[in-house]
Amino acid sequence: MIYPEIDPVALSVGPLKIHWYGLMYLVGMLGGWALARWRIRHGKSDWTAQQVDDLLFYCAVGVVLGGRLGYILFYGFNDWLADPTRIFRVWEGGMSFHGGFLGVLTAMWLYQRKHGKSFFELTDFIAPYITIGLFTGRIGNFINGELWGKPTDLPWAMQLRCSEFVSLCRDKLGLPPGTEWTPPLHPNQLYEALGEGLLLFILLWWFSSRPRPRMAVSALFLIGYGSFRFLIEFVRMPDVQLGYLAGGWLTMGQILSLPMILTGIIMMLLAYRQPLTHAEAHK
Template identity: 40%
Template sequence: MMLPEFFAPGFQSAVDFTTLPVRPEAFTIPAFHLLGQDWGPFALRWYSLAYISGIVAAWFLLTRMIRRPGAPLSQPQLDDFITWATLGVIGGGRLGYVLFYNLDKYKADPIEILRLWDGGMSFHGGCFGVIAACFLHGWFAKYSGLRLLDYVATVTPIGLGLGRVANFVNGELWGRPTGGDWGIIFPDAGPLPRHPSQLYEAGLEGGVLLIVLTCLFWFTPARLRPGLLAGVFGVGYGLSRYIVENYREPDAQLGILSSGLTMGQTLSLPLILAAALLLVVALVRKPVTA
């Protein structure tokens, strides 16, 4: 499978991942003895920091976005919602991974579901978790959950981009073999050069989508059409994920499904359709007043 031309210039020959100045741990606290017990070592991983940074950055930007006329919620409501959103991301992401990607493993040992530090999160599950958090919080706090979803969708690419970069740093979720002598040789993926598909996803789902949604929010009245920004996000993410799945190695326990698609592509199709419908409805309905 050939690499799209706009990615080719930086990858003229194979790069050994182990030679890159990246490590999964941001820093490590060495083991120590205290109160008669041995503790540690303790490591803070970039993947954990990606989640934390994404949530903090989202809150920071949302506090400025809701200052614009016509915002659906107040600052105290937003501060309260962040807790709901965090639970939605983590709970939905973990549940989605269990149900969609590794159900047999967790049926055999359900306690493993709680071992979040071992990895295993699904974006599609996290997406549904955040959607549920938006509508539930809106229902309890008496404001439009759909309009909140528009605001949240605008900042979500930050966490997506950071998460994909962290996947690359971890040397996980690598791409398929490039079919040439260029690419990256990941330590646990055999000797063949592979697509750095994590970076493709970071660029599309993170960078490109963030630019599009930010421009729509700040420079157009899109925020006043409930569902429009969420629809753009859903279509944009779904298409990006569907395309990059052609370069990403399918999950080992699933492979290519009988439909000829990967699980990521299969889950993206209903997301694209639902988001497209939301877009149509948002464009047909009258906008709210600022």
Template identity: 45%
Template sequence: MSLAGSAPTAIYFTSLHLSPVLLQIGPFALRWYSLAYIAGILLGWFYLIRLLAENGAPMTREHADGLVTWVTAGILIGGRLAYVLFYDLGAYLAHPLNVLRLWEGGMSFHGGALGVAIAIIVYARRHRVDWLRIIDYVAMCAPIGLFLGRLANFVNGELWGRPTGLPWGMVFPGAGPLPRHPSQLYEAVLEGPVLFVLLWCLFRFTSARHRPGLLCGAFVLGYGLFRFLVEFVREPDQQLVAFAAATGLHMGQWLCVPMILGGAGLTFWACRQKSTAPQPSAT
């Protein structure tokens, strides 16, 4: 059966009755995309506090309360600037003030991750705490925000996948009549619950928390691999179709290559380092 022939039996996005706007009061609109960022930061903060209650934590609750502001700034500034630079620079050069229109979407995880790392390093140096171990703990929380962000992408009906004949293929408005992979949901599951459980198992059942860089390396490696693979069934951004055709890979995949290599290298390096776990005193 052809894809075109299978379209009438596909799932139609409009049948789900989803709207990117949760609440509209006059010119004010409360969007799911914005709520995903707010909820991701708050839930990540609460989870971080629970992790810090375990023995051998790298910072105090007070440090975590102060750090959340720095991390939020790193996410917003890094994520937005990277999207502008790598995904749609021409459009923003033509209309520079549109860079501030965050509520319309347009964020890069790669840039947000770099922004968070820089924010943590600066904060840790100011407060004389171990920045690499803090990044480990913050990496544990990142899958929560990634999961919610991908769900928001799905609600927005954006970042859809390539045409497919699979039973769960979905016809998205603006993407033509063919059913497509709901790649937003693939990424939500892999970058969210799957990555969360993998990191939790490392934290709970191994000495990873006491080997600075190991949890961060595992997160970066896992995200890079999952994102790289899902991109094969995802359509490239409209303004980067020619780039993908010319290079053979999507922009997101190219940005994942250094993450995969760096994550693997950091994980290997951390495994070879001496554990920071407190040693039992001799009796």
């Protein structure tokens, strides 16, 4: 298959350019907000619409700031030292899920201090909706033509024109000058959109639709995301500035995912050691 070269700019109005990557983040946030509102309208949650609206603002700030700072810290620190203004050029891509995740956790801590809800009540509530943003964010990566997988001969692999993706061809694939096409590559972004986005959403939506002890939904999110990400990293090309960190296969994404899996397992065990509260049993 040939990768459809998509203009990363969705709309230009004079000097203002609206990028697909940013729009995908907006669609993900609004999609999560709409689903949360749907659950409230159908009596599936004891939250109010106003609380959900406020939570959207906190999450949006946490995702954007945490995602960008996390990318600079985990994947692009040396580039940032060489050009500190790079941190503001979010339209060029470069967001870290793990950084965004820490940003959302910080936002939840601030929110619960103001509104009096417990921390895990918040994280259990938002866990299914985060996957909507994960799905749309990976579609944004695909549109940007970034985060490709390794060469493969699978029938759905994609080839890219080297004249459009010079950095990929030179730095990651090491192709000689003058090469017109890349070898067929895993469309890693679509794998992640399917696994971390769609499949994890279905799992969490089902799991959270029934009474669960506090922390259980959050724990399943950590286990699910960490596991999907760890496995998909085996076919994803490592970041060129980092390469493999050990054994010729271990990536930064896998290192950051392992603590999520372990923490999620511990949280799930702790959650099911406590009985359901009256409020949880009657959600």
